[in-house]
Amino acid sequence: xxxxxxxxxxxxxxxxxxxxxxxxxxxxxxxxxxxxxxxxxxxxxxxxxxxxxxxxxxxxxxxxxxxxxxxxxxxxxxxxxxxxxxxxxxxxxxxxxxxxxxxxxxxxxxxxxxxxxxxxxxxxxxxxxxxxxxxxxxxxxxxxxxxxxxxxxxxxxxxxxxxxxxxxxxxxxxxxxxxxxxxx
Numbered sequence: 001x002x003x004x005x006x007x008x009x010x011x012x013x014x015x016x017x018x019x020x021x022x023x024x025x026x027x028x029x030x031x032x033x034x035x036x037x038x039x040x041x042x043x044x045x046x047x048x049x050x051x052x053x054x055x056x057x058x059x060x061x062x063x064x065x066x067x068x069x070x071x072x073x074x075x076x077x078x079x080x081x082x083x084x085x086x087x088x089x090x091x092x093x094x095x096x097x098x099x100x101x102x103x104x105x106x107x108x109x110x111x112x113x114x115x116x117x118x119x120x121x122x123x124x125x126x127x128x129x130x131x132x133x134x135x136x137x138x139x140x141x142x143x144x145x146x147x148x149x150x151x152x153x154x155x156x157x158x159x160x161x162x163x164x165x166x167x168x169x170x171x172x173x174x175x176x177x178x179x180x181x182x183x184x
Contacts, residue, residue, distance in 0.1 A: 027053055027061040034065070038072060047074040054084050057091045063098060070105070081109065100126045100133045104140065111144055119144070135161060135169050142174070151181040 030049050037046035050065040066088050068074075075081050085106045089099070107114075107122040119141070126137045142157035158174050158181075 023056075024058075024060075027056060027058050031061050031064060034068065038068075043072070043074055046072075050074070051084070054087055057087070059091050059093050059095075059098075062088050062091060063094070063102060066102075067105070070109070078113075082106075085109065097132055100129075100131045104133050104137055107137075108140060111140075135164050138164075139169055139174070142177070146177055146181075155181050 030053055034046040034049040034053070037043075037049070047069065050069050053065040054062045056062060066084050069081070069084065075084070085102065088094075089102055089106070094102070103122045103126060107119045111119060123137045123141060126133050127141075131137075138157050138161050142154045142161065145151070145154035145157065155178060158178050161169055161174050162171065162178070
């Protein structure tokens with residue numbers, strides 16, 4: 001009985017592994033096909049393939065498909081893009097930093113029509129962590145408030161940024177904006 005259980009478990013495990021690898025290979029091929037279709041200016045067919053990849057809820061190819069849709073501006077319906085974001089954000093086993101990047105990109109996407117609370121709900125988990133996206137989130141919020149002429153709030157985020165020594169952030173720009181706020 002033990003041998004039969006062991007053999008059965010081994011067969012099930014092998015089949016599951018084989019099935020997972022086939023699925024990943026198919027998603028990879030579909031993603032590459034969508035990119036090729038983009039180079040051929042067949043945007044509608046590419047979009048269909050990318051939407052189908054998002055539906056699979058694959059932790060690698062679903063976010064990549066969403067980013068490609070965003071970068072190429074393939075979907076004109078903003079509500080559908082929000083749905084894609086929500087679908088991808090609900091994928092289990094996404095890495096912490098992948099999830100933070102998705103939250104930041106969603107906040108950027110909705111920033112022109114979203115309520116302040118919704119954006120803060122998206123970005124506060126990043127800002128209150130040691131995420132690699134923390135400084136970009138702080139800068140985005142500072143710039144967001146600066147563009148709305150809410151200078152006190154912008155100054156709050158910019159001052160936090162000035163304490164960081166992040167090479168990706170242009171501190172001269174932050175200091176220039178802080179000077180504008182103080183002289184405002």
